[in-house]
Amino acid sequence: MEKVVTFLLDGEVIQGQEGQSIMQAADEAGKYIPRLCAHKDLTPHGSCRICTVLVNGRPQSACTQPIADGILVESETPKVNQLRTDIIDMLFVEGNHFCMFCEKSGSCELQALAYRFGITAPKYPYQFPQRDVDASHPDIFLDRNRCVLCGRCVRASKEVDGKNVFQFVGRGVEKRIAVNSEQGLKGTDAEVMDKAISVCPVGAILKKRVGYAVPVGRRLYDHQPIGTASEEETTE
Amino acid sequence: MSKPKIATTSLAGCFGCHMSLLDIDERILELAELVEFHKWPINDRKSFSAQCAVGLIEGGCCNEENVEVLRTFRSSCDVLVSVGDCAIMGGIPAMRNMVPLEECLQEAFVDGPTVHNPTGAIPNDVEIPLLLDKVYPCHEVVKIDYYLPGCPPPADTLWEALVALLTNKPISLPYNLIKYD
Numbered sequence: 001m002e003k004v005v006t007f008l009l010d011g012e013v014i015q016g017q018e019g020q021s022i023m024q025a026a027d028e029a030g031k032y033i034p035r036l037c038a039h040k041d042l043t044p045h046g047s048c049r050i051c052t053v054l055v056n057g058r059p060q061s062a063c064t065q066p067i068a069d070g071i072l073v074e075s076e077t078p079k080v081n082q083l084r085t086d087i088i089d090m091l092f093v094e095g096n097h098f099c100m101f102c103e104k105s106g107s108c109e110l111q112a113l114a115y116r117f118g119i120t121a122p123k124y125p126y127q128f129p130q131r132d133v134d135a136s137h138p139d140i141f142l143d144r145n146r147c148v149l150c151g152r153c154v155r156a157s158k159e160v161d162g163k164n165v166f167q168f169v170g171r172g173v174e175k176r177i178a179v180n181s182e183q184g185l186k187g188t189d190a191e192v193m194d195k196a197i198s199v200c201p202v203g204a205i206l207k208k209r210v211g212y213a214v215p216v217g218r219r220l221y222d223h224q225p226i227g228t229a230s231e232e233e234t235t236e
Numbered sequence: 237m238s239k240p241k242i243a244t245t246s247l248a249g250c251f252g253c254h255m256s257l258l259d260i261d262e263r264i265l266e267l268a269e270l271v272e273f274h275k276w277p278i279n280d281r282k283s284f285s286a287q288c289a290v291g292l293i294e295g296g297c298c299n300e301e302n303v304e305v306l307r308t309f310r311s312s313c314d315v316l317v318s319v320g321d322c323a324i325m326g327g328i329p330a331m332r333n334m335v336p337l338e339e340c341l342q343e344a345f346v347d348g349p350t351v352h353n354p355t356g357a358i359p360n361d362v363e364i365p366l367l368l369d370k371v372y373p374c375h376e377v378v379k380i381d382y383y384l385p386g387c388p389p390p391a392d393t394l395w396e397a398l399v400a401l402l403t404n405k406p407i408s409l410p411y412n413l414i415k416y417d
Contacts (some may be wrong), residue, residue, distance in 0.1 A: 002342060028285070031379045074384070092325075097325075098328070098330075098331065098335065099321065099387070099416035099417045100321050100326075100327065100328065100387035100417050101328075101417075102417070105416065105417040106417065111416055113414075114416070115411065115414055116386060118409070118413075120382075120383035120384065120385050120409075120414060121325075121373075121375065121380075121385065122325075122385035123319065125376055126326065126330075126333075126373060126376070128326075128330065128333035128334055130334050130371065131334075159317075203371070216417070223411075223412065225411055
């Protein structure tokens with residue numbers, strides 16, 4: 001039998017199993033920690049830092065940090081939420097996020113996080129970077145303008161689909177998602193039902209010919225913030 | 237005491253945000269009780285003759301005239317509000333920001349598949365405001381006090397924000413009234 005670990009999350013006593021991450025233990029206790037690159041079916045990556053919490057006063061990513069007896073975890077505090085807001089601001093200005101015509105709008109996790117934190121405008125200057133679109137595949141779009149480099153597609157393709165279609169290339173501001181064919185997506189064995197296609201939190205990887213199917217007002221985050229209890233039931 | 241004055245304008249926008257303002261329906265009568273519309277597209281007044289309490293800016297800055305109008309609004313309005321995604325992030329006009337200006341003009345006036353332009357000239361009259369190198373959000377040009385996102389912002393968002401501003405209350409928008417689309 002696994003050892004029970006007890007810790008404090010925002011002053012509340014939480015019990016988890018040894019080996020769990022802070023995020024896993026919090027999820028089981030019904031406490032939502034905001035996240036972007038983390039996905040319940042994939043190995044945690046710890047890259048987006050939206051799930052940053054203070055563990056005994058030090059910033060750690062809740063998706064990768066294991067729980068330990070007696071740790072003090074701060075999540076829903078003004079200080080931590082300000083850090084998260086700043087990261088979301090940066091993600092918006094570093095890409096080209098035109099929500100007004102994006103097919104993902106209303107069901108986009110980046111947008112939903114911004115709504116949750118009540119962001120009306122980012123505080124950093126817009127970069128308007130030049131990014132490529134790959135529309136070569138008959139059933140899938142890859143729009144790097146909207147990519148937030150969460151790496152969900154990289155992990156899903158490798159871990160779930162067993163294909164290794166996506167990978168990161170470049171470093172720093174040059175970092176981007178690449179596919180394992182010089183002909184673009186059409187030259188890969190990516191298929192529309194792959195896990196890698198459905199896990200994209202933003203509109204960077206989209207299925208063709210199904211856009212705007214859900215009317216405004218009935219999309220995932222139109223009325224309920226991301227992280228509310230009823231969300232799990234409505235997610236595909 | 238005279239009623240506070242408000243002013244509105246559309247820079248590089250489509251007037252959709254103004255449409256959304258009219259979409260507050262019969263509450264426009266209540267708004268008219270609260271304020272005097274000093275300078276806005278409906279009365280087509282060309283310049284400010286008084287200081288305004290609130291200025292609403294639709295659209296970002298794509299040319300030098302937009303910048304001049306925006307600066308005039310900043311100096312003539314106590315509180316300046318960016319209304320809509322174009323004012324806040326450039327919006328649809330900012331899609332040209334990823335393409336050099338010269339290429340944009342070449343495509344629009346010379347190379348475009350539906351262009352008929354036998355002389356191949358790109359318009360360059362002194363009467364035409366010069367385009368900026370890219371489309372700028374308003375807050376990257378002047379200080380902006382409040383932001384109301386949306387494409388357009390819901391009528392209720394505009395209503396809630398205006399009533400709060402005009403009654404000296406903080407703008408506090410519920411979840412349903414902050415939208416980016």
